[in-house]
Amino acid sequence: MSSSDQSPPSLYAKREPIFPRRVKGSFRTMKWWLLAGMLGLYYILPWIRWDRGPEMPDQAVLLDLQGRRFFFFMIEIWPHEFYFVAGLLIMAGIGLFLFTSALGRVWCGYACPQTVWTDLFILVERWVEGDRNARLRLHRKNWDFEKVRKYGLKWVLWFLIGMATGGAWVFYFADAPTLLVNLFTGQAPMIAYLTILILTMTTFLFGGFFREQICIYACPWPRIQAAMMDEDTLTIDYRDWRGEPRGKHRKSEGAENLGDCIDCMACVNVCPMGIDIRDGQQMACITCGLCIDACDEVMDRIGKPRGLIGYMALSDHESERGGKAPKSVWKHVFRPRTMVYTAIWLAVGVGLVVALFIRADLDMSVSPVRNPTHVVLSDGTVRNAYDVRLRNMANEQRDFVLSITENADLRMSVEGEDNTTITLNPDEMAQVRVYLEAPNGTDAAAAQRSTVRLWATIAGSQDRVYSETVFNGRGQ
Amino acid sequence: MADNSKKSANHQKGDPSTTGHSWDGIEEFDNPMPRWWVWIFILCVIWSVGYWIVYPAWPGINKATSGVLGYSSRSEVVKEIAEFEARHDVLFAQILETEPGELANDEDLHRFAVNAGASVFAAQCSQCHGAGGAGVQAGGFPNLLDDDWLWGGTQDDIVQTVAYGIRNEDHLDARYSEMPAFGRDELLSEEEIQQATHFVLSLSGSDHDAQLAAAGAEVYDYNCSSCHGVEGEGDTFLGAPALNDQIWLYGGSQETVYETIYYSRFGVMPGFDGRLREAEIRAVAAYVHQLGGGE
Numbered sequence: 178m179s180s181s182d183q184s185p186p187s188l189y190a191k192r193e194p195i196f197p198r199r200v201k202g203s204f205r206t207m208k209w210w211l212l213a214g215m216l217g218l219y220y221i222l223p224w225i226r227w228d229r230g231p232e233m234p235d236q237a238v239l240l241d242l243q244g245r246r247f248f249f250f251m252i253e254i255w256p257h258e259f260y261f262v263a264g265l266l267i268m269a270g271i272g273l274f275l276f277t278s279a280l281g282r283v284w285c286g287y288a289c290p291q292t293v294w295t296d297l298f299i300l301v302e303r304w305v306e307g308d309r310n311a312r313l314r315l316h317r318k319n320w321d322f323e324k325v326r327k328y329g330l331k332w333v334l335w336f337l338i339g340m341a342t343g344g345a346w347v348f349y350f351a352d353a354p355t356l357l358v359n360l361f362t363g364q365a366p367m368i369a370y371l372t373i374l375i376l377t378m379t380t381f382l383f384g385g386f387f388r389e390q391i392c393i394y395a396c397p398w399p400r401i402q403a404a405m406m407d408e409d410t411l412t413i414d415y416r417d418w419r420g421e422p423r424g425k426h427r428k429s430e431g432a433e434n435l436g437d438c439i440d441c442m443a444c445v446n447v448c449p450m451g452i453d454i455r456d457g458q459q460m461a462c463i464t465c466g467l468c469i470d471a472c473d474e475v476m477d478r479i480g481k482p483r484g485l486i487g488y489m490a491l492s493d494h495e496s497e498r499g500g501k502a503p504k505s506v507w508k509h510v511f512r513p514r515t516m517v518y519t520a521i522w523l524a525v526g527v528g529l530v531v532a533l534f535i536r537a538d539l540d541m542s543v544s545p546v547r548n549p550t551h552v553v554l555s556d557g558t559v560r561n562a563y564d565v566r567l568r569n570m571a572n573e574q575r576d577f578v579l580s581i582t583e584n585a586d587l588r589m590s591v592e593g594e595d596n597t598t599i600t601l602n603p604d605e606m607a608q609v610r611v612y613l614e615a616p617n618g619t620d621a622a623a624a625q626r627s628t629v630r631l632w633a634t635i636a637g638s639q640d641r642v643y644s645e646t647v648f649n650g651r652g653q
Numbered sequence: 654m655a656d657n658s659k660k661s662a663n664h665q666k667g668d669p670s671t672t673g674h675s676w677d678g679i680e681e682f683d684n685p686m687p688r689w690w691v692w693i694f695i696l697c698v699i700w701s702v703g704y705w706i707v708y709p710a711w712p713g714i715n716k717a718t719s720g721v722l723g724y725s726s727r728s729e730v731v732k733e734i735a736e737f738e739a740r741h742d743v744l745f746a747q748i749l750e751t752e753p754g755e756l757a758n759d760e761d762l763h764r765f766a767v768n769a770g771a772s773v774f775a776a777q778c779s780q781c782h783g784a785g786g787a788g789v790q791a792g793g794f795p796n797l798l799d800d801d802w803l804w805g806g807t808q809d810d811i812v813q814t815v816a817y818g819i820r821n822e823d824h825l826d827a828r829y830s831e832m833p834a835f836g837r838d839e840l841l842s843e844e845e846i847q848q849a850t851h852f853v854l855s856l857s858g859s860d861h862d863a864q865l866a867a868a869g870a871e872v873y874d875y876n877c878s879s880c881h882g883v884e885g886e887g888d889t890f891l892g893a894p895a896l897n898d899q900i901w902l903y904g905g906s907q908e909t910v911y912e913t914i915y916y917s918r919f920g921v922m923p924g925f926d927g928r929l930r931e932a933e934i935r936a937v938a939a940y941v942h943q944l945g946g947g948e
Contacts (some may be wrong), residue, residue, distance in 0.1 A: 186672050186683050186685070186932050187685055188685055188686060189685050189687070189688040190685035190686075190687070190688060191687075191688050191689070192687040192688065192689065228728060242686055280714065356722050389685055394686065394687070394690075402744070546785070547785075547786065548783070548785030549785055550785075551794065552787070552798040553899055553900060554799050554800050554801075555801050555895065555898035555900055556898065556899060557799050557899035558900075560798075560945065562798075562945060592943055593757060593943060609941075610945075617899065
């Protein structure tokens with residue numbers, strides 16, 4: 178074992194701030210559109226109205242925690258249908274597998290809220306302080322009026338964005354127009370203010386100050402992704418066989434041996450993660466594509482072909498270096514592994530859609546009362562009790578008629594009711610106790626147990642559901 | 654990242670600098686954590702000091718330090734229970750204002766009463782009558798689910814029974830009756846008791862000796878019918894069970910019926926007046942009434 182005679186390096190180091198330079202290009206343009214689309218969706222979605230009839234919420238997307246309902250346009254999910262949520266989570270998981278194995282860290286680079294909000298925060302920063310060089314100057318400057326004014330303005334704007342972020346979040350959980358008024362008149366529930374406060378602070382800190390450190394130190398997703406990528410996964414890479422040896426001085430001696438890279442640092446200066454893509458694939462790269470834009474711009478200017486930095490797979494890297502043509506993008510994306518992911522993803526999705534369309538808007542669950550299993554009445558009649566839950570999942574008041582499959586032995590009645598018709602309000606659940614009685618001397622009264630089928634039929638329609646249950650007799 | 658690089662022989666271009674550690678040629682990259690993470694750790698330590706001062710923290714011999722806020726989870730629970738009860742007091746007051754028999758007309762109030770009654774029943778009644786209200790025949794604890802009532806099954810009857818109890822010597826309003834012990838006290842001969850037993854069994858159509866039963870009709874008429882009725886229909890005013898139905902309080906075998914006549918039997922039930930609030934008694938009566946047998 179050999180060890181250095183120097184004192185061990187510090188375990189901690191001051192974070193080097195990153196000042197990404199502005200860049201123009203096709204990836205940057207696409208990212209702006211994605212940012213506008215996703216933020217727009219996030220802020221506008223709770224304000225879309227959707228008519229569900231009287232006494233029902235008219236918000237298109239609503240997570241009603243108190244009423245235990247989830248509304249999504251024409252779809253309404255009840256708590257007992259939570260498997261839909263489980264299914265959606267499975268789809269989200271498989272979807273991430275699919276995208277990661279095909280396109281690498283495309284989620285991180287384009288769609289992750291951390292990336293999107295950081296992009297927005299950097300935009301604000303640039304708008305207040307100027308581009309990279311101006312920001313660097315301001316950063317190095319001693320505190321004076323200008324620095325206080327610019328930093329103050331920047332932080333206030335960040336804070337407002339943070340508040341808008343947290344503010345929009347709570348609108349998903351309550352009627353947005355009502356809540357907005359209540360928020361400003363101080364009538365909203367404490368939990369709403371608390372949620373806004375927490376999300377304001379996390380947005381402010383994550384987007385303004387933590388930025389790339391969230392991706393590098395806090396987020397588990399990059400580590401998981403690393404296990405899902407293979408040599409066919411598209412990532413951003415540097416064509417070092419074309420670029421090296423790099424050099425600035427094109428007019429000096431020996432310049433003819435230099436590669437295409439003029440070492441202008443454009444790719445490093447635009448990188449929001451503060452890395453040098455020319456070091457090759459690395460953990461901190463979120464594959465946002467901005468270095469591609471920056472390099473292409475420079476290549477155009479010096480009259481070299483584009484693509485010194487570009488999307489490629491690890492296998493391309495090897496074959497291109499050897500002078501062979503790379504595989505096409507489609508061949509990278511459409512391969513057995515991604516096909517299998519797609520198939521699983523589609524299967525779950527189709528299953529959910531089918532389940533969504535064949536589900537009835539009425540539901541009944543029957544649990545026989547087991548303590549005691551049966552009661553003998555004065556005239557020898559054997560009676561069983563059942564706790565029956567009825568769910569009216571339609572937006573109108575309906576009459577549920579309870580019945581049993583034709584059975585000469587059994588009579589049905591409902592505790593506290595004159596008949597077996599239960600009226601349920603729109604979107605309501607009711608629990609009733611149903612009695613089945615077998616008169617003395619009948620087979621059902623004498624038998625240990627017999628099966629019976631309970632029906633719930635919507636009055637005046639063909640809609641009905643049934644539930645199999647048992648009738649316990651004396652067992653003699 | 655800090656560039657305090659100590660480049661080693663096999664360090665490649667583009668690699669982060671190393672810590673300078675090398676074990677059998679295996680080197681460690683120098684990727685120091687951001688320093689502000691240490692500051693968060695220190696802030697947490699400072700926060701914890703404030704926490705010790707404000708909240709209960711340090712264990713002592715008898716109790717922990719109580720903190721300047723005087724917070725305790727127990728007092729929190731006491732407060733929440735008080736809030737909960739204050740909310741329910743309104744509803745209990747409404748129950749008191751409603752005649753027991755009318756309670757079912759107000760659907761919401763009735764639902765509240767039934768649910769409140771269910772908890773009272775679980776705590777106070779289930780020990781004898783069973784968690785499901787089915788009673789225990791071996792102990793003579795009546796089944797509350799059937800349509801047979803010893804002392805009446807209207808809401809008012811049940812309220813009365815729950816409040817004052819059965820054969821409860823502590824309260825003058827308690828229901829009271831006693832069956833004579835015909836054998837032990839030598840009121841009837843052995844033969845007469847046998848005859849009466851078979852007559853009682855015949856009333857409900859149970860297995861019996863027709864000859865003995867015929868002879869028992871007269872014994873029954875003289876000794877039993879004043880309480881249990883000429884036809885064995887019972888009398889809820891006297892708490893005399895009906896004998897002509899399929900429900901037996903203590904069991905319907907010949908031995909059991911004989912024993913009942915010989916030694917006599919009667920159950921007791923404590924009164925809950927004073928132990929439960931009036932509204933709770935009404936609530937538990939509402940609960941029992943809707944178990945399936947309410948009149």
